[in-house]
Amino acid sequence: MPELPEVETVRRGLAPVMEDAVVEELVLNRPNLRFPFADNFHELVEGQRITSLGRRAKYLLMDLSNGQVIIMHLGMSGSFRTLDEKAPGNFHHERGKLEAHDHVIFHLRRPDGEQAQVIYNDPRRFGFMLMTPRAELDQHKMIRDLGVEPVGNALDGDHLAQKFANKAAPLKAALLDQSIIAGLGNIYVCEALWRTGLSPKRKARTLVLKSGKPTARALALVDNVKDVINEAIAAGGSSLRDHTQTDGSLGYFQHSFAVYDQEGNACQKPDCIGTIRRIVQSGRSTFYCPSCQG
DNA sequence: AAGTGAACCTGAAGGC
DNA sequence: TGCCTTCAGGTTCACT
Structure with missing residues (x-):
């Protein structure tokens, strides 16, 4: 499930618990996730202090005091939950109680001595x-080809135009391409295209003028990408706090989307009489309004 | 080279 | 009830 806003929400939830804590014990309940754990994963983690929990695109970056960094990806169904001595619910009662698919457990000692x-x-x-040394992170296979973060100064109309120039791929595919903008996923691409009134089937190069400058629509798309991501982060942050108060878990939050998973519903754009439709592009669902997304 | 589809894996939901 | 198919917010690899 996680796109950039969900990963950022998870990061913000985990950082207060994990940063400056020492990993007293690391439990791996299986030898691999998508990839095998490194042979020395255990020894590189246990006994180390977590110096910071960062994020790049959809990756969580856990820096350790020995100079190593764990590059984490949640895939489609990854989630974290925390158990804290101070949290409601009973930490000691819960300790050791595993649920299905609990693959990795960090046992932490906080600076205040609590677990x-x-x-x-x-x-x-x-x-x-x-695992990779922090000094080599930028050269790591998973990181080196990532494009710009959608939020921030790096993404602007000129940048998008340069990347979209001569691109025959449909906008849907171009926006999902992590080497162009890093962090967008299926939901927010659908939402941003709907907000901009752009067809997901339109070729990416049609947003670039002969001069190489972005069209007005391209500029609007950039703004909408930023807005949609910022709004989702804001929404995640607020519902995360609610969630933590009840059971201490960190996961996904309910959103209402304008087009994603809204097949058959009326388009919400003012004065539009269209009905949201689902099509398949590159093997993935695209939701859009055939009436106002031209 | 770029673009598309299959594969990786489990579980939930819907049709019959 | 159960069995079958389809689908899921991601990425990588193999093909055209």
């Missing part, structure tokens, strides 16, 4: 955890 656990659960196991 906490962070548990990674992933039914489909498309997620992974890879």
Whole structure:
């Protein structure tokens, strides 16, 4: 499920628990997720302090005091939950109680001396955890080809135009391409295209003028991508706090989308009489309004 | 080279 | 009830 806003939400939830904590014990309940754990994964993690929990695109980056960083990806079904001595519910009662697909458990000692656990659960196991020295992170296979973050100064109309120039792929595919913009997924691409009134089937190069400059629609698309991501992060943050108060888990949150998973529903754009339709592009569902997305 | 589809894996939901 | 098919928010690999 996780696109950039969900990963950022998870990061913000985990950081207060994990940063500056020492990993007293690391439990791996299977030898692999999507990829095998490194042979020395255990020894590189246990006893280390977590110096920071960062994010790049859809990757969580866990920096350790020995200079290693764990590159984590949640795949389609990965999630974290935390158990904290201070949290409601009973930490000691819960300790050791595993649920199906609990693959990795971090047993932590916080600077104040209290204990906490962070548990990674992933039914489909498309997620992974890879270890690399921080100094080599930018050259890592999973990181080196990533495009710009959607939020921030790096993404602007000129950048998008340069990447979309001569591109025959449909907008849907071009926006999902992590080497162009890193962090967008199926939901927010559908939402951003709908907001901009652009057909997901339109070729990416049609947003670039002969001069190489972005069209007005391209500029609007950039704004809508940023807005949709920022709004989702804001929504995730607020519902995450609610969630943590009840059971201490960190996962996904309910959203209402304008087009994603809205097949058959009326288009919400003012004055549009269209009906949201589902098509398949590159093997993935695209939701859009055939009436106002031209 | 770029673009599309299949594969990886489990579980939930819907049709019969 | 059960069995079957389809689908899922991601990425990589193998093909045209």
